Amino acid sequence: MTDTLQPPSLRGCVALVTGATRGAGRGMAVELGAAGATVYVTGRTTRAERSELDRPETIEDTADLVTAAGGVGIPVRCDHTVPADVRALVERIEAERDGRLDVLVDDTWGGDQWIEWKPIWEHDLDKGLRALRNGLESHLITLHTVLPLLVRRGAGLVCEITDGDDMFNERYRGTMFFDMVKVAITRLGKMLHDELSPHGVTSVSLTPGFLRSEEMLEHFGVTEQTWREGIAKDKWFAISETPHYIGRAVVALAGDPDVSRWSGRALSAGQLARHYGFTDLDGSRPEASRFFADAYFGDKPDADVADYR
Template sequence: MSTAAVSEDPKTPRDLRGRVALVAGATRGAGRAMAVELGRAGATVYVTGRTTREHVSEVGRPTETIEGTAELVSAAGGTGIVVPTDHLEPERVRALVERIDRDHGRLDVLVNGVWGGDHLLDFDTRVWEVELEKGLRMLRLGVESHLITSHFALPLLVRRPGGLVVEVTDGTAEYNGPRYRGNLFFDLAKNAPIRAAFGLGEELREHGCTAVCLSPGFLRSEEMLDALGVTEENWRDAVAKEPHFAIAESPVYIGRAVAALACDPDVARWNGRSLDSGRLAREYGFTDADGSRPDGWRYIIEVVHGGRDASVEDYR
């Protein structure tokens, strides 16, 4: 199922018309889906990333481009605007925000979703055994890029009360806090957005704006589907190889989570907190693209690590 083919979730009100969003890191996966679902709710969405139809980033996936994402945003009912941007280059980020200011004079939603470091990751490798260049690159991609983007984008976002910043990571505070993620650089990169959302929440509060950290569960990204040799249409065939993949969720799910947050007039109740798609689905009533409601992190904590004797269907 393509993202463009997903019908509007009736639980998510279409009230983002006139709002402007920046989704940093919207080339594929969760970032792409968040951009599309914000568009489906009526927003104008600036779509950024490094892979275009003329240039492929170090991730090496040429078929997933920011142009493709912007087209999906517009097809869903929003306005997708492509701005090729490497968020590790401060002057390019500055120029991006200046363009948004010139064009609209406002920024209502910032999604800090830049990553692209999976190809650098070696799990269960001690810090003195990791290739230092790879480790430091992960930190630049997962932490420095977010800080640069917030530095330039937040002066525009705080002009109006109600702005929302979404720091995207892998894992919740409940999961990541007591557990080591198997690679020190990766662990730091995925815990930093949780802390960043807390700190940004403190800084944004006086401006009437909100920051949260958001994680998908077991995400059926394009890269994960390829790794398991399946597609979105037959993804359940991979459960035989990876049993816990039965809890997997499509990128649409976290996209709907972001749209629900952005549409919530009381979103400030989440300020500074670590959230995930499953929890927000219970709160806001949206579902995944197939009508299910997977609760991935609760399943991982209670069943995978906690040893609870339960069926995956109890968590969908």
Template sequence: MSTASVRTGSAKDLTGRVALVAGATRGAGRAIAVELGRVGATVYVTGRTTRGSVSEVGRPTETIEETAELVTAAGGTGIAVPTDHLEPERVRALVERIDRDHGRLDVLVNDVWGGEHLVDLDDTRVWEVGLERGLRMLRLGVETHLITSHFALPLLIRRRGGLVVEVTDGTSEYNGPRYRGNLFYDLTKNAPIRMAFGLAEELKEHGCTAVSVTPGFLRSEQMLDHFGVAEENWRDAVAKDPHFAIAESPVYVGRAVAALACDPDVARWNGQSLSSGQLAGEYGFTDADGSRPDAWRYFIEVVHGGKEASAEEYR
């Protein structure tokens, strides 16, 4: 695979392949869908916010229809299917549609989340967190992934070479020795790492691969809004949080997943916890601005490790 194909979309490495990006309304999921489209895939994009309905996240301007249009504009074929991945019958119907339409599924990206509004890291004790809120977080970030894999994997394993990507926040190296500030959040973001490990074992005999992938400090739409900046002036937010200097756009993790999907030797990663920065070093792609941030190495070595270095040295 040419690394240029991942950076520019000049080659169609996934032509004829079918992907499902579960949770593609915004952020990493949207970018992953678009970059899979850029290398030629047909991409089914799902989520709860459509042009006629808004999910509990409450961001009506980001819709799965728009994501599908961006996939098609990038060179692939985007297909929007409104889906609540907590409803098993809707997920079953989604997979049955993919089967009817194409008879195959080559890439499954489990990126369902939508729980940012539930996270309050000031509530540091499990007994201080509203139980309904905490359990909702787990349902959104863990149960959705399990339901989707249950229905989608029988279609994916029909052909050898299939790829499952569990999207999360943090690598096993970073998360392992560190508490993520809230037990429900900690469990939610560590579970996909373990899911990828377990699925790797179950898929191995079918010649398929499972990995977990995390972006770094992601400049999602919600994060930009949180800091009161736009992508064009995102560096202004460094005054509020110096570590935001290591931030990356969603394009970066999108290119990471596209690189994995295009790699004929992707099985070498089976069961591993990977990051966008790590994969950029392996495959040679960059972020949209031409930089190559390695956020998790920065956090491990500088923020927690005490190394004297700037974020720019990790870009």
């Protein structure tokens, strides 16, 4: 199977992808660039300074990939837990783009190092609260500061990037602080519908499936070219997907003149792939949520993953 679908053109559109240093954020930024958009990419790791995560990926690298894909990548160092940083970002968009913003992809997280898989009374309280600050407070600060750009135009798309659609949100994720962040972000996409739709702005929450991020590939000891070798370590890895898959979901939404039909919905990359017809880089259409609903949580433990790709 080959990927022949042409993405919609977003030439002239301005997008902001927060938390775009790596993973899903990078994939979404690059795919927006491939569709022709100008993309502001934010994060805390630059070529001059790493964040506390101490990973090598940088916002400048992401911006270069956006430009190489056909768009215009603009890196902006921004800590989204710091209101002054986000205000400076908005001021830059106002100055450079006359305040135009068509797409906000709210993807900050950076909380994995603060999560302990323990009951709340055993979890380090400071770490748990830090995870809430990194993962949820950052979204609220961003929305409070950035949304006036879209409301003023009376148009646009907001994607709240989370972990898990409604099927997963009905189940406990194993530790309270992580579960609270992800369910809350999913809920943001729904609440924003009531606040933004009267102003012509569409909001959704959007989740990838089993994401083959840079860190996940390292964890499995594989590369994107050899990722299938990781299935021997974890059979569920067979349903995994690249960060470009959710990127193509964002592009499909941003290019849909009838995107308001999705407003307030909790969506997955796999669900949108079925609707819009895009694929992952290898031409497959992973449906991780449906697979896990059947094979992990449901009554089909021997389900063939090929039927969900």
